[in-house]
Amino acid sequence: MRWTQYFIVTSKETPKDATAASHRLMLRTGMVRQLAAGIYSYLPLGYRSLRKVEEIVREEMQRAGAIELMMPILHPIDLWEETNRVAAMGDVLLRLGGPEGDWRASMVLGPTHEEVITEIARAYLKSYKQLPINLYQIQLKFRGEARPKSGVLRTREFLMKDAYSFHDSVESLDEGYQKMYDAYCRIFSRCGLPYAPVEAESGPIGGDASHEFMVLTDAGEDVVALTENKDYAANTERAVCAPLAQDNAEMKAIEEVHTPNQRTIDEVTAFLKTSPSQMIKTLVYTGTPPSTGKKTDAPAEPAIFVALVRGDHDANENKLNRAAGKAWAAASGGDGASISLELADEGTIKRLTGADVGFAGPHTLGKSGVPYFLIVDQAVSVMRNAATGANKTDYHAVNVNPVRDFAINGERAIVADIRNVVDGDLSPKGSGSPIRLRKAIEVGHVFKLGTKYSDAMGATYLDKNGKAKTLIMGCYGIGLNRIMASAIESNHDENGIMWPMSIAPFQVLVVALDPRDDEVMQTAANIHDALETAGVDTLLDDRDERAGFKFKDADLIGIPVRITVGRKALADGVVEVKLRTSEDIEKIAPDAAIERAKSLAYAGLVTA
RNA sequence: CGGGGUGUAGCUCAGCCUGGUAGAGCGCUUGCUUUGGGAGCAAGAAGUCGUCAGUUCGAAUCUGGCCACCCCGACCA
Known part of the structure; x- marks a missing residue:
C-alpha cells in the first residue's frame, strides 16, 4: 500500500x-x-x-x-423479560423507543x-x-x-x-x-x-x-x-486473604470519651490520637430478605444489618451481601442466598443507635431494642482495645473488645470476611506471600x-x-x-505506538526518502512489492516530504519494521533496516533487507 | 445520578471581564526556496462563535433555558 x-x-x-x-x-x-x-x-x-x-x-x-x-x-424485549434481565440491566439495556404499541417500543439493542x-x-x-x-x-x-x-x-x-x-x-x-x-x-x-x-x-x-x-x-x-x-x-x-492473627493485648476497661462533632474515621483518629487500624467502623445497612414463601404472602420486611470493619478497611459489597444471606439463614432459615444491602438512611440509624449519624458502635447497640443482624469482619474479630462510636451523640468509646463487649457469634451475629483485601495482606494459599x-x-x-x-x-x-x-x-x-x-497502553513510548507484530496495521514500513529520485523510488517500490508478494503487510511512504517529518510519523504509527531508502546510502548499495523498539540501524543490500523483513514479520506472528 | 469544567475554522486555542463588521498557530491549496528527525517565504480557501430566547440601536461578548462533550465520584450482565 x-x-x-x-x-x-x-x-x-x-x-x-x-x-x-x-x-x-x-x-x-x-x-x-x-x-x-x-x-x-x-x-x-x-x-x-x-x-x-x-x-x-x-x-x-x-x-x-x-x-x-x-x-x-436488535432483540425483542420479551426475550429479556423471560430471564428477568430487563429490570436487572436497568439503564444499561438500550431501548429503541417509540410510541406505545409501535414495534419499536418492544425492541432493545x-x-x-x-x-x-x-x-x-x-x-x-x-x-x-x-x-x-x-x-x-x-x-x-x-x-x-x-x-x-x-x-x-x-x-x-x-x-x-x-x-x-x-x-x-x-x-x-x-x-x-x-x-x-x-x-x-x-x-x-x-x-x-x-x-x-x-x-x-x-x-x-x-x-x-x-x-x-x-x-x-x-x-x-x-x-x-x-x-x-x-x-x-x-x-x-x-x-x-489469610485471616489476621488474634491480637493478644491485655483487655482494658471501656471508657467513653467526649468527641464533639468528630464523625469520620479521620477526625476521630486525630482527636483520639489513635490509628484507623485501631478503630471499628460500624456500617448500618438495610436489606430485604427473600420471602420464604411459606404461610403468608406478606411481602418480606426490610431488615437491618450492621457490618463491622476495621477503620482502615473497606467493606466489600459482594461479600457483605453473601454474609447477610448467611446471617439471615442462620436465624430464620432459608437458602442463604445473598441479600442485596443498601446503606441505611439517617432515620434508621438514629432509631437503631439512639444517636446522630457518625457515632454508631457495636457494644451498646442492643439498648434501643431495634432488632438487627451483626456481621463482624474477621479482622475486627481479632482486635483488642478498639475505638468506636458510643451510640451517643458526640461520644466515642475506647477499649472496646469483641466477645467481651459484644457477641460476635450467635443467633443474630456472625464472623465473616466482608472486606476488600489491602496491599500487604497475605496470600490465602498459606504461603505467607504478600498481596499487591x-x-x-x-x-x-x-x-x-x-x-x-x-x-x-x-x-x-x-x-x-x-x-x-x-x-x-x-x-x-x-x-x-x-x-x-x-x-x-503496554507498548508505547513518548514518540508513539510500538505495535506487536501480530496486530500492527502494517508489518513493514518502507520509507522512500527522496521519492523524486528514480533510483530511490524504484528500489523502495521493489522492496514493497516483494514483501507484499510474500504476504507481508507493507506500507510505502512515498510522500514528497522532508525526512524528519516522515520519521516522526513512522514512530507515531509504530509499524514494527522500518526500511529506509535514501539517496546517500543507496549510492553505497545499502538500505537501512530498523525496528521500532530499538535504536539500532542495520545497513544491508535491498535484497537482504527484503529477506530480513520477511523473517521478522513471520517470526512475530508465531508467538503462540 | 451528584460535583466540577468546556463549547469560536478539520485540530489546539486566544478574543468575552469592559458589547461596535471574526483572530493566531497547526493542517489544507498554489508558487518559489529547502531536503536524514514534525523547514522558510509569499499568496489563498475555510467559522450560522453549541442552540433557543431575552436585554440592547447593535451580542462571540451581558442574562436565562436547553443541548453536547470532558474530568472526579456513584454505577458497570
Missing part, C-alpha cells in the same frame, strides 16, 4: 480530551474518530489493527473447536447474547448427541454506559467475541471451560499483551467458576490482587453459567434415557477494542 493512495491522518497536536495513552495515540495516529460519547469510527489504519485482532481470535476459537455464527443486534443463544439452543439442541457444543460470534454490543471514558476502553458500542457452550454434565462444562481458558491464553499471548488470568466474582456454581483476563496497566479501571510469589491472583471484588494491588483492564472473561438461562427459558434436551434435562452452559467474552487499546 502506498501512503499517498491510502487514508492516514496523523496529528502533531495532543487532543485535549484524551488522558489515557492509548486514547491519545489512537487519536493522534488517526486510528479512530469520536462521533459521540463512547461511540467511535474506526478509520482505515485502526480498522486494520482491529481486523487483525479479530482474525487471531477467530483462529484460536476455531482451533478450540468453537463454531462461528452471527446473532442480531443487544448488550450481550445469552438470551438469543439460549433461544437458539432451546429450538435446536434437543439431544445429548449434539453436546457438547460451543457457538460464538464476533458482533457489536450496545450498552448504556453511564460514563464512557478513556477512549475505546469503555464505550457504549463495542466489538465483542462472545462464545456460549452447552453441556450435559458439569464435567463436560469443566472441560469446555478449560478449553476456552487455554484458548484465551493463546489469544492474549499472540496479541502481545502482558496479561494475567485472575479469579473473578463467581457465578451460581461457585468455586473457580469465573476468571477474568486482565492487562496490568494504570489506565485500567479494575483493581486486581496478585501475590508476590504468584500463587494467587484475583479481582479485588472477590479477593480473599494493581490496576488492570479486563480484556476477557470466562464464566460457568450453569443453568441460569436454560432454566429461565426452558432450554432442555433429551438424555440417553429419553429424559428431559436442562442444558448446562458456559459463556466466554473478549473485548476486541480493549485488546487494541491495552496493546497500546
